[in-house]
Amino acid sequence: xxxxxxxxLSGLGQLGLGLALSTGLAFSAAAADKVTIGVFVAGSGLPYxxxxxxxxxxxxxxxxEPVFIGTHPLIVQAMVSGxxxxxxxxxxxxxxxxxxxxxxxxxxIALYGQNSEYVMEQFVVKPDSTATTIADLKGANLFSAxxxxxxxxxxxxxxxxxxxxxxxxxxxxxxxxxxxxxQSGNFDGGFTLEALASIMVDRxxxxxxxxxxxxxxxxxxETAEAYAAGAAISGKLMExxxxxxxxxxxxxxxxxxxxxxxxxxxxxxxxxxxxENLTETVPLAHYNMVSDMSEDELAxxxxxxxxxxxxxxxxxxxxxxxxxxxx
Numbered sequence: 001x002x003x004x005x006x007x008x009l010s011g012l013g014q015l016g017l018g019l020a021l022s023t024g025l026a027f028s029a030a031a032a033d034k035v036t037i038g039v040f041v042a043g044s045g046l047p048y049x050x051x052x053x054x055x056x057x058x059x060x061x062x063x064x065e066p067v068f069i070g071t072h073p074l075i076v077q078a079m080v081s082g083x084x085x086x087x088x089x090x091x092x093x094x095x096x097x098x099x100x101x102x103x104x105x106x107x108x109i110a111l112y113g114q115n116s117e118y119v120m121e122q123f124v125v126k127p128d129s130t131a132t133t134i135a136d137l138k139g140a141n142l143f144s145a146x147x148x149x150x151x152x153x154x155x156x157x158x159x160x161x162x163x164x165x166x167x168x169x170x171x172x173x174x175x176x177x178x179x180x181x182x183q184s185g186n187f188d189g190g191f192t193l194e195a196l197a198s199i200m201v202d203r204x205x206x207x208x209x210x211x212x213x214x215x216x217x218x219x220x221x222e223t224a225e226a227y228a229a230g231a232a233i234s235g236k237l238m239e240x241x242x243x244x245x246x247x248x249x250x251x252x253x254x255x256x257x258x259x260x261x262x263x264x265x266x267x268x269x270x271x272x273x274x275x276e277n278l279t280e281t282v283p284l285a286h287y288n289m290v291s292d293m294s295e296d297e298l299a300x301x302x303x304x305x306x307x308x309x310x311x312x313x314x315x316x317x318x319x320x321x322x323x324x325x326x327x
Contacts, residue, residue, distance in 0.1 A: 113225025116212030119283035
């Protein structure tokens with residue numbers, strides 16, 4: 001073999017190796033299964049940021065693409081249409097309602113408990129308000145976190161405190177409008193979520209009136225956890241790509257563990273525009289994988305679902321097993 005031929009063959013061999021390597025790299029990069037997730041920006045969404053930023057999705061060979069959605073009904077619509085495969089922190093009554101109407105649309109794989117210890121929902125008022133409980137909000141003009149479930153829970157809590165339905169006014173406001181609503185002077189207070197409540201308190205434009213109102217006024221047990229939001233995956237994902245669904249749940253479980261047990265996970269709250277000086281003090285929900293929940297905890301969830309039916313937010317009675325999946 002001549003030197004020229006040897007060099008040509010050697011060059012072709014190296015080219016072939018390069019192509020093989022580049023093709024292999026491209027294949028490897030393309031091998032990650034894509035999952036599109038609807039994200040509602042609130043403290044209950046922390047596990048998503050943990051899983052993404054700490055590489056738990058990547059470890060599970062998943063490429064998770066977030067879609068930021070400002071209301072829970074739109075999250076449900078996106079799941080029905082197939083535009084998203086999962087939700088980071090969907091309001092559970094919204095999920096229960098769609099499953100009551102369209103069985104198997106989605107399943108919660110994680111549920112987030114909230115009460116006066118694990119603070120999420122709460123009423124805030126003007127800093128100079130003389131109110132000491134929500135029962136003192138007679139005549140108040142209030143705003144609420146968006147969606148039928150949030151608005152329904154806010155109204156029902158006020159009524160359960162002793163107020164008449166015509167003794168207050170309340171209207172939905174997108175989460176991005178809550179700070180402006182308090183600053184405008186047009187509202188006496190509102191039903192809001194973390195971390196916005198902490199931001200408003202820190203800025204001196206609001207003060208907390210009562211936290212954990214769902215457990216206190218609707219569940220009639222301040223120590224119970226209201227599982228008002230959770231991570232969900234679509235029935236379509238579970239049916240058509242069960243292995244992807246399982247890997248997604250496994251990655252989420254790692255994130256849930258960190259969110260509950262690792263204080264440094266709080267640093268990721270800045271991804272939700274929480275000021276750095278508040279990341280150590282913003283209250284967080286109690287994150288639970290459904291697979292780790294006790295019978296008593298699941299019974300509390302059933303109680304909450306039944307309340308949703310009573311409020312008219314959930315179309316008809318539905319069992320926990322029809323909306324939650326241990327994975």
